[in-house]
Structure formats: structure tokens, C-alpha cells
Amino acid sequence: MKQRLSSEFIYQIFALLIAVIVVHAIYVGAIRPAANAQLEREAALLAAGEDVIAERSLVVVVRDFEQEACFILLIWALAIMAYKARHNAREGAILEEPLLDIPEGTSLLPQDAREYSRSLEALPQAQQDLLLPRTLLSALQRFATTGNIQAVSDTVREQCDVEADRLDSEMSMVRYIAWAIPSIGFIGTVRGIGDALGQAYKAVEGDISGVTASLGVAFNSTFVALVLSIIIMFCLHQLQQSQERLVLNCQRYADRRLLRFLVAR
Numbered sequence: 001m002k003q004r005l006s007s008e009f010i011y012q013i014f015a016l017l018i019a020v021i022v023v024h025a026i027y028v029g030a031i032r033p034a035a036n037a038q039l040e041r042e043a044a045l046l047a048a049g050e051d052v053i054a055e056r057s058l059v060v061v062v063r064d065f066e067q068e069a070c071f072i073l074l075i076w077a078l079a080i081m082a083y084k085a086r087h088n089a090r091e092g093a094i095l096e097e098p099l100l101d102i103p104e105g106t107s108l109l110p111q112d113a114r115e116y117s118r119s120l121e122a123l124p125q126a127q128q129d130l131l132l133p134r135t136l137l138s139a140l141q142r143f144a145t146t147g148n149i150q151a152v153s154d155t156v157r158e159q160c161d162v163e164a165d166r167l168d169s170e171m172s173m174v175r176y177i178a179w180a181i182p183s184i185g186f187i188g189t190v191r192g193i194g195d196a197l198g199q200a201y202k203a204v205e206g207d208i209s210g211v212t213a214s215l216g217v218a219f220n221s222t223f224v225a226l227v228l229s230i231i232i233m234f235c236l237h238q239l240q241q242s243q244e245r246l247v248l249n250c251q252r253y254a255d256r257r258l259l260r261f262l263v264a265r
Contacts, residue, residue: 185225192218
């Protein structure tokens with residue numbers, strides 16, 4: 001378990017670095033040059049006295065630093081959720097395997113629990129660390145010790161509850177990112193409005209181009225941040241739903257494949 005947490009932490013660090021490098025390269029190489037070229041073209045037409053209808057193209061909407069930071073956080077959050085979804089899929093795949101081969105109609109006594117535990121202890125370490133094998137092994141050990149079916153049921157429920165709490169706590173970073181993105185968008189809004197107010201004297205003189213450009217920064221950053229936060233929250237909701245379904249399926253597996261065969265002393 002500690003090894004998995006360590007590898008997950010390293011994965012998150014590298015995912016953040018890769019997101020920063022890729023997004024910044026795209027912005028420097030494509031988005032900002034295209035947006036600046038479009039804005040300069042419009043400014044030249046205005047200076048020539050021609051009527052210009054400003055095009056709010058995608059590159060202009062996302063060109064500022066706040067939007068770049070939002071995209072970096074989006075990719076990082078999606079990478080974290082992809083890692084957890086992959087692990088969740090591994091947990092779900094083992095539900096299809098016959099970890100406990102108890103014939104129908106068999107009565108499992110406390111002295112038999114050790115025999116069925118051997119098949120779980122023989123699994124590779126990576127599989128033993130998964131929720132279902134851990135839960136079944138703990139349940140069999142508790143049954144061998146106490147011979148009490150209610151104690152076994154409580155053990156299964158406690159293991160699943162602890163896993164559910166752990167999965168929920170591990171999503172704290174994604175929740176923080178989902179909160180941080182709108183906050184960054186709001187920073188862009190404040191910056192844009194501040195720049196607009198700083199150029200108010202030009203608007204009084206009849207030149208409103210600087211004010212409108214600054215207001216564009218404010219509204220664009222808010223718009224992009226809200227859209228990206230909606231995407232993250234949707235993916236987060238789907239992942240949490242999948243994790244909750246996994247925990248419930250593990251409880252059902254233990255009920256169908258183990259608990260109903262137990263016979264107390």
C-alpha cells in the first residue's frame with residue numbers, strides 16, 4: 001500500500017510537470033502568436049479608419065496567462081483521475097475471478113476458514129493489496145478466530161467503509177483543483193477590470209479600445225475557468241460514482257461468495 005501511494009505521488013508530480021511543459025509550449029508556439037496576429041490586424045484596420053467587427057476567436061479567448069494556468073490544472077486533474085480510474089478498473093476486474101471456490105450447499109465451519117485463506121494468501125502481492133482479497137482474507141481470519149458470523153459481517157462492512165473513506169480522502173487534490181480553477185479565473189477578472197479602470201482616462205478622450213481589451217481579459221478568463229471547472233466536476237462525479245459502486249460490489253461479493261456459507265460453532 002505504501003509503495004502504491006509513493007508511486008502515485010511520483011506520477012502526480014510528473015503529470016504536473018508534463019502538463020506545464022506541453023501547455024506552455026502550445027501557448028508559446030501557437031495560441032499567443034495567432035491571437036496577437038489577429039489583434040494586431042484588427043488594430044491596424046481601426047487605425048486606418050475602417051469599420052472592424054472584432055472576432056472573438058478561440059485563440060483570443062484563451063490567450064491570457066490565467067487561461068493557461070487553468071488548462072494546466074485541468075490536464076493535471078484529468079491525469080490524476082485517469083490514474084485512479086485505472087486502479088479502480090483493476091479492482092473491478094478481480095470481482096470476476098473466483099477467489100473463493102466454495103461449492104454450492106457447502107457449510108463452512110471456523111476450522112475450514114484457514115484452508116480457504118490459503119488461496120487468497122497465494123495471490124501475487126499486487127492482487128492481495130486490492131480491496132476484495134483484503135476484505136475476504138480479513139473476514140476468514142475473523143471467522144477462524146471468533147466463529148461468529150455477525151463479527152465476520154462487521155469486518156466486511158468495516159473494511160469497505162474504511163476503503164470508501166480512503167478513496168474519498170484521496171480525491172481532495174482533485175477537489176482543490178476544481179476550486180482553484182474558478183479562483184484563477186476570478187483573478188483574471190480582477191486583473192482585467194483593474195486594467196480597464198487604469199485606462200478610463202482614454203475612454204473619456206474617446207479611445208475605448210484599451211478598456212474593451214481589458215474587459216475582454218476579465219470576461220474571457222471567467223468564461224474559460226467556469227467551463228473547465230464544469231468538465232472537472234463532471235469527471236469527478238463519474239469517478240466517485242464508480243468508486244462507490246466498487247465498494248458496494250465488494251460487499252455483495254462477500255455476501256454471495258462467503259457469508260451465506262458460514263456456519264457458527
